[in-house]
Every structure is written in structure tokens, then in C-alpha cells.
Amino acid sequence: MPKKLNILMFSGEYDKALAALILANTARDMDVDVTMFFAFWGLCLLRSDDKMNMDGKSFYEKLFSVMTPKGPEELPLSKMNFSGIGKAMMLEMMEDGEAPKLIDFLNGARKNGVKFYSCKLSMEIMGIDKKELIPEVEVMTAQQYLEDALGADMQLFI
Amino acid sequence: MPKKLNILMFSGEYDKALAALILANTARDMDVDVTMFFAFWGLCLLRSDDKMNMDGKSFYEKLFSVMTPKGPEELPLSKMNFSGIGKAMMLEMMEDGEAPKLIDFLNGARKNGVKFYSCKLSMEIMGIDKKELIPEVEVMTAQQYLEDALGADMQLFI
Amino acid sequence: MPKKLNILMFSGEYDKALAALILANTARDMDVDVTMFFAFWGLCLLRSDDKMNMDGKSFYEKLFSVMTPKGPEELPLSKMNFSGIGKAMMLEMMEDGEAPKLIDFLNGARKNGVKFYSCKLSMEIMGIDKKELIPEVEVMTAQQYLEDALGADMQLFI
Numbered sequence: 001m002p003k004k005l006n007i008l009m010f011s012g013e014y015d016k017a018l019a020a021l022i023l024a025n026t027a028r029d030m031d032v033d034v035t036m037f038f039a040f041w042g043l044c045l046l047r048s049d050d051k052m053n054m055d056g057k058s059f060y061e062k063l064f065s066v067m068t069p070k071g072p073e074e075l076p077l078s079k080m081n082f083s084g085i086g087k088a089m090m091l092e093m094m095e096d097g098e099a100p101k102l103i104d105f106l107n108g109a110r111k112n113g114v115k116f117y118s119c120k121l122s123m124e125i126m127g128i129d130k131k132e133l134i135p136e137v138e139v140m141t142a143q144q145y146l147e148d149a150l151g152a153d154m155q156l157f158i
Numbered sequence: 159m160p161k162k163l164n165i166l167m168f169s170g171e172y173d174k175a176l177a178a179l180i181l182a183n184t185a186r187d188m189d190v191d192v193t194m195f196f197a198f199w200g201l202c203l204l205r206s207d208d209k210m211n212m213d214g215k216s217f218y219e220k221l222f223s224v225m226t227p228k229g230p231e232e233l234p235l236s237k238m239n240f241s242g243i244g245k246a247m248m249l250e251m252m253e254d255g256e257a258p259k260l261i262d263f264l265n266g267a268r269k270n271g272v273k274f275y276s277c278k279l280s281m282e283i284m285g286i287d288k289k290e291l292i293p294e295v296e297v298m299t300a301q302q303y304l305e306d307a308l309g310a311d312m313q314l315f316i
Numbered sequence: 317m318p319k320k321l322n323i324l325m326f327s328g329e330y331d332k333a334l335a336a337l338i339l340a341n342t343a344r345d346m347d348v349d350v351t352m353f354f355a356f357w358g359l360c361l362l363r364s365d366d367k368m369n370m371d372g373k374s375f376y377e378k379l380f381s382v383m384t385p386k387g388p389e390e391l392p393l394s395k396m397n398f399s400g401i402g403k404a405m406m407l408e409m410m411e412d413g414e415a416p417k418l419i420d421f422l423n424g425a426r427k428n429g430v431k432f433y434s435c436k437l438s439m440e441i442m443g444i445d446k447k448e449l450i451p452e453v454e455v456m457t458a459q460q461y462l463e464d465a466l467g468a469d470m471q472l473f474i
Contacts, residue, residue: 166335166472168332168335169394170395197335198331198335199331199394199395216409216412218405218408218409218412219409219412221405222405222409225396226396279338279415282413282415283406283409283410283413283415284409285409285413299342300338300339300342301342301345301346303339304321304339304342304343304346304348305346307470308319308321308348308469308470310470313470313471313472314472315472315473315474
């Protein structure tokens with residue numbers, strides 16, 4: 001039986017998402033089952049600019065929607081972001097080291113069979129609609145997340 | 159035998175505490191045993207304004223006591239707090255979505271049998287007295303935390 | 317067979333590193349096997365001022381090397397750092413409470429047999445050379461980390 005890794009992706013930061021997706025892709029290469037459950041700021045990673053949808057959103061939800069990052073490449077660094085300068089530096093260093101970008105790791109994870117789940121309650125609070133996220137995401141409750149996580153060999157809160 | 163969830167609550171932020179307490183309450187609904195061990199900033203969640211006690215505190219401990227959040231509703235957001243504006247927005251969105259507040263989740267966890275432990279060493283360093291925390295908290299050493307966590311099915315550092 | 321604790325040290329902050337190293341040392345006292353895998357900002361904890369080496373670094377790597385903390389005592393607090401004032405206050409409180417410093421916990425962990433691993437990819441991206449880190453560190457891939465972590469009784473992402 002394959003081992004199971006469960007990641008709760010709470011943070012919406014470039015470097016933390018990079019760490020999570022590198023682990024997810026590596027685990028899939030080792031035939032480990034991988035579940036990623038996106039909640040709160042982590043949902044920003046699954047958004048994209050061209051899918052933003054304002055229909056039915058309240059004033060605060062609209063404001064929030066505009067102010068938060070839309071997709072992987074818009075995420076800030078967790079440290080030394082310096083209004084984007086630190087992040088630009090990090091991206092240069094990644095390019096110099098021939099490391100793929102965050103979006104490449106995200107697309108790799110989608111192709112390699114990482115299971116993507118999004119937190120129902122977070123989506124309700126933030127007013128995010130399923131159509132605004134990447135298509136393979138399934139909406140899940142906290143209970144469904146816990147059932148999956150309690151049966152995994154390893155759980156990380158990132 | 160029931161499954162066991164162990165959460166080390168290190169952060170003192172509204173959104174992270176919300177995530178932790180939603181998981182704790184949901185796990186209790188599923189008859190999972192839940193231990194929450196509060197350390198460092200996480201202790202702020204268990205304080206309350208009317209229990210602040212300055213007796214026997216050093217100058218730094220007093221200053222620290224006044225500057226740090228006293229109880230769940232005083233915690234800032236981990237992102238986009240904007241001196242409280244972002245948090246007020248988040249609270250409006252939660253109210254619109256008819257989601258309970260952090261303090262409701264905390265009181266739910268207290269009623270539903272989540273075990274609350276606080277870190278002895280953190281309390282000593284920060285000069286926090288047991289009387290300043292919610293009454294059901296038990297003081298625990300790092301060793302006692304590890305014994306509990308190593309026997310759990312799932313551990314999260316939040 | 318001894319229990320196993322695996323910590324992924326991602327953050328480069330004084331308080332989080334303190335929490336991780338207190339757990340690591342306490343676990344060793346209980347004869348628990350401990351692996352710490354240092355990635356991204358966590359690598360700053362293993363650096364030291366006198367080992368900084370600019371040879372072969374790109375412009376960005378040099379800049380990065382100078383701007384990031386070099387060793388445990390240079391790490392900032394994750395909250396209330398206030399350009400170092402909050403941290404100085406925390407250090408005073410630790411001294412008053414007769415708690416050891418972060419560097420003492422690090423040296424304790426080195427002496428007590430905590431296994432130190434550093435993330436190969438992070439070192440490549442950030443341009444950090446093995447010679448710049450404490451000598452007992454072994455360089456490891458994400459796959460080697462996952463193999464160790466999946467076999468542990470408990471994993472934390474800090």
C-alpha cells in the first residue's frame with residue numbers, strides 16, 4: 001500500500017507554497033499519495049487573474065478579491081519581500097540556478113496526480129467561488145480533511 | 159480506540175487560531191481526542207483583559223504583558239492586518255457568512271472536551287501566571303507535550 | 317525501537333527556532349531519534365559570521381548573503397521584532413528567567429546527537445555553500461527528507 005502525505009496549505013506566500021509543492025511533486029515521484037487541502041490564504045495559490053468573478057460578491061468580498069494575490073506568481077515572500085524587490089531577487093536567483101518557477105511546480109503537481117481540495121468554510125467566508133479556482137479542485141469540509149489527514153502517514157501545516 | 163489529534167499552537171494570530179480551533183472542534187465532533195498545547199504567542203489566545211495581573215512581574219514582563227494581545231478577539235491577522243482594518247474587514251465577512259467568531263470556537267472547544275495545556279517554559283520566560291489564563295488550562299513541560307504528541311495519529315505546528 | 321521526531325525547519329526566526337530546538341533537545345533527553353531538515357530561511361540558523369564566503373557567488377547571491385541573518389543570534393523575532401527592540405526585550409526576559417540562549421540550545425542539539433540535514437535545492441537557489449554552515453550538517457535532497465519523515469512517528473513544519 002502506498003504511503004500517504006497530507007498537506008494543509010494555509011499560507012499564501014511564494015516561498016512556503018514553493019516548499020509545499022516541491023514536497024508534493026517529490027512525494028508523487030516516490031509513488032506517495034498526496035493530498036493538498038487549501039484553506040484561507042492558501043486559496044490564493046489556486047486563483048487566476050482571468051477567472052476573477054465579482055457576481056454576487058458583497059462589498060467586502062469584492063475588495064478582498066482585488067486586494068489578495070491571484071495565482072502563484074502574485075504571491076509575496078514570507079520574509080524580506082520589500083514590496084516585491086526581495087521577491088524579484090529570489091526569482092533571479094532561482095532562474096540563475098535553473099530552478100523551475102512556482103507555477104511550474106503547481107502545474108507539475110496537477111499533472112502528477114496530487115489531489116487538490118479547497119476548504120468550504122474558507123471559500124464561504126472569503127466569498128470565493130469554485131469557478132475562480134483551477135478546475136481540478138474539489139471542495140471539502142474540515143471533517144473530510146481530518147478523515148484524510150488522520151489516515152495519512154504524515155501531515156504538515158504550511 | 160479513538161484517534162488522537164495534537165496541535166502545538168505557537169502563533170498568536172486570529173486567522174491561524176481560527177484554523178486550529180475549527181479543526182479542534184470538528185475533530186471532537188468526530189470523537190477524536192484533541193490536545194492543544196499553547197506556547198509562546200499562542201498563550202495570548204488564552205488570556206483575558208480582566209485577568210491581567212502585574213504582581214511580581216519584572217519591568218519587561220509588565221511591558222510585554224501590556225503590549226501583547228489579551229484574549230482571542232485582540233489577536234491580529236497574520237496577513238493584511240493593516241493596523242486592524244484588514245481584520246475588521248475579515249470580521250465583517252465572517253458575520254456576513256454567518257460564521258461564528260474566534261471566541262465562539264474557543265468556547266466551543268472548552269465545552270466539547272478539547273484538552274488545553276500551556277507551555278511551562280514559555281510562561282516562565284514571558285512572566286505569565288496560570289491565573290491570567292482560562293481556568294481549564296493545565297501547565298505542561300515540553301517533555302509532557304512530546305509524550306502526548308508522539309502517541310497521537312496526527313500532529314500540527316500552527 | 318526508539319521513537320522518531322522529524323522537524324522541517326523552514327523559518328528563520330528566533331522564537332520559532334527556539335521552539336524547534338527546545339523540542340529537539342527534549343526529545344533527545346527522552347531517547348527519541350531526532351532529524352532536523354533545514355530549508356530556505358531555516359538555513360540562516362546554521363550559518364556563522366566568520367564562515368561567510370563570497371567566492372563564486374553571483375551578485376544576487378552576495379547581496380542575499382549579506383542581507384540575511386548569519387547564525388542563531390542574528391535571527392529576528394516572528395512578531396513584535398520592532399527593528400530589534402522587541403527581540404532585545406525577549407532576550408532580557410530569557411536572561412531574567414535564567415533560560416539558555418538560542419545558541420546554547422543549538423550547541424546542545426549538536427552535542428546530544430540531533431541529526432542536522434540541509435536542503436540541497438535551497439542551498440543551490442540561495443547560493444549557500446556547505447562550508448558556510450556548521451560542520452556536522454549533511455546535505456540532503458527533498459526525497460531523502462521525505463523518506464526519513466514518512467518513517468517518523470511525528471513530523472512538524474516550523
